[in-house]
Amino acid sequence: MSPISIAQNNDAIYGQQTKSLKSFDELLQKIQKLFESNEIDVDQLKQLMQSYESNPADWIKYVNLSKERYTRVLIDGGNGKYNLMLLCWPANTGSSIHDHPDSHCILKVLAGTVSEVRYCWPKDSYKDDHCDGGIGGNDDHHKNGEEEGMIIADENRLQTQNVAYINDSIGLHRVMNPDPTMPAFSLHLYSPPFDYCRIFDEKTGKYQTINVGFDPKEIEAVKYRVKRRTAAANNSNCDINHHHHHNHPHQNSFGSKDVLVFEMDHNPKHRQQQQDGKTRS
Numbered sequence: 622m623s624p625i626s627i628a629q630n631n632d633a634i635y636g637q638q639t640k641s642l643k644s645f646d647e648l649l650q651k652i653q654k655l656f657e658s659n660e661i662d663v664d665q666l667k668q669l670m671q672s673y674e675s676n677p678a679d680w681i682k683y684v685n686l687s688k689e690r691y692t693r694v695l696i697d698g699g700n701g702k703y704n705l706m707l708l709c710w711p712a713n714t715g716s717s718i719h720d721h722p723d724s725h726c727i728l729k730v731l732a733g734t735v736s737e738v739r740y741c742w743p744k745d746s747y748k749d750d751h752c753d754g755g756i757g758g759n760d761d762h763h764k765n766g767e768e769e770g771m772i773i774a775d776e777n778r779l780q781t782q783n784v785a786y787i788n789d790s791i792g793l794h795r796v797m798n799p800d801p802t803m804p805a806f807s808l809h810l811y812s813p814p815f816d817y818c819r820i821f822d823e824k825t826g827k828y829q830t831i832n833v834g835f836d837p838k839e840i841e842a843v844k845y846r847v848k849r850r851t852a853a854a855n856n857s858n859c860d861i862n863h864h865h866h867h868n869h870p871h872q873n874s875f876g877s878k879d880v881l882v883f884e885m886d887h888n889p890k891h892r893q894q895q896q897d898g899k900t901r902s
């Protein structure tokens with residue numbers, strides 16, 4: 622796969638006149654279109670995210686709200702170039718302090734209000750991975766046994782429609798939905814995608830590496846399975862003695878047409894497997 626180079630152009634002129642996007646699908650398509658290129662302007666991405674006017678009816682179908690923790694629902698795997706996901710924050714929940722391994726992270730609040738607290742990297746942690754390369758091995762980087770509390774760099778309250786951006790060179794963060802009763806929802810775009818990150822202890826600055834996955838959305842609707850069969854099997858009018866179409870790629874040797882048959886799948890286990898497969902693609 623070719624590497625994606627992401628340009629950061631602070632003088633970007635894009636979006637000065639960005640018209641607002643009223644449809645979530647249009648946003649998804651525009652993001653896909655942008656990523657057709659191998660050089661993507663982050664500012665352009667931010668502006669795209671900014672330009673979408675959140676309407677819960679658009680994205681409610683992705684919602685998967687847990688009772689006690691935030692959930693991550695994959696919307697678009699971006700052909701390996703990015704992950705676009707809906708994060709569902711129950712009342713009074715938050716993430717641990719974490720990094721975004723070499724990824725650009727653009728976040729848009731779709732509903733509710735979230736607070737973002739930014740932290741400086743604890744001494745040596747950033748350098749460790751970026752100079753020595755490689756995660757894993759020894760997660761204890763406080764060689765002299767000294768422990769240091771983490772330093773808050775910044776605190777932002779993000780309202781519905783607001784967009785925030787972070788990457789490892791900016792620092793670490795923790796996102797929270799402080800509301801005691803209302804859930805919050807945010808749209809996150811990560812490029813390139815990552816499936817692990819580091820979480821940090823606020824008091825000691827020590828970290829551990831964890832895997833981050835997706836929460837498959839429960840499917841309410843009946844899904845279809847696709848089966849392939851030939852029309853000859855259930856079409857008595859088919860004349861199997863006529864061979865004049867045998868060069869056609871969709872004709873089998875008996876001259877009947879291959880058709881796709883959609884079949885309802887009533888087995889909930891299959892449905893779950895299908896969904897699992899989809900969210901990991």
Ligand SMILES: N[C@@H](CS(=O)O)C(=O)O
Pocket residue numbers: 693708716719721728795796809833
């Ligand atoms: N980066 C976090 C969400 S957030 O707190 O920014 C994640 O991908 O799960």
Ligand SMILES: [Fe+2]
Pocket residue numbers: 719720721726794796
């Ligand atoms: Fe994050």
